[in-house]
Amino acid sequence: MKHFLSDLRPTGAARRVLPAAAALLLAVGAAPAALAASHDALPGNWLQLTVTRGDARSSDTRGTLLLCDPPQGHSRAAEACDALARSGGDVEAVPRDGSRVCPLVYAPVTVRAQGRWNGRPVDFSHTYSNDCEKEALTGPVFALDDEQVPEV
Numbered sequence: 001m002k003h004f005l006s007d008l009r010p011t012g013a014a015r016r017v018l019p020a021a022a023a024l025l026l027a028v029g030a031a032p033a034a035l036a037a038s039h040d041a042l043p044g045n046w047l048q049l050t051v052t053r054g055d056a057r058s059s060d061t062r063g064t065l066l067l068c069d070p071p072q073g074h075s076r077a078a079e080a081c082d083a084l085a086r087s088g089g090d091v092e093a094v095p096r097d098g099s100r101v102c103p104l105v106y107a108p109v110t111v112r113a114q115g116r117w118n119g120r121p122v123d124f125s126h127t128y129s130n131d132c133e134k135e136a137l138t139g140p141v142f143a144l145d146d147e148q149v150p151e152v
Contacts, residue, residue: 044069045081045089047115047122051134051142055108062144066115079140089117091124094139102132109134111142 050063066073068081087093091113110127111134128134134142 045084045115045117047084047113047117047141049073049142049144050112051144052110052112053107053131064144066141074144076140076143080143083139083141084117089120089122091122091138091141092126094137094141097136097139100132100136102130102136105130107131111138113141 045068047066048063049066050061052061054060064073066077066080068077068084071077071081074080083094084091086095107130108127109129109131110125113122113124115122128137
């Protein structure tokens with residue numbers, strides 16, 4: 001008579017895959033904690049920037065770490081760091097492009113900046129009606145290249 005538990009034993013392939021899957025799950029779970037710890041140790045002024053196109057169900061999110069000592073993180077990092085320096089790290093006070101005329105098209109873009117500027121925490125989030133409005137009101141800060149590999 002065959003015992004019913006013998007049918008539940010993993011096959012050879014499953015025995016080889018299970019340890020790798022478990023290691024992957026452990027590594028993925030530890031990644032956010034490691035990322036947060038590494039950002040806390042960054043010297044100078046830095047912001048983790050994200051841009052999400054679409055509504056809350058969208059998964060089109062791009063991001064990068066903007067470092068300003070020296071400027072790096074995206075193609076307009078020097079301009080972004082300069083604009084932030086002029087506003088004291090306040091994204092809402094970044095010089096605006098008042099001459100820009102934007103279409104009345106609703107294609108929401110949500111931006112977020114988290115980090116440290118002159119030793120104080122920065123946490124900014126806002127949803128703009130479209131890319132044009134985002135660019136007119138935040139200048140080069142959230143001007144992430146479309147070709148850039150997401151680093152969220």
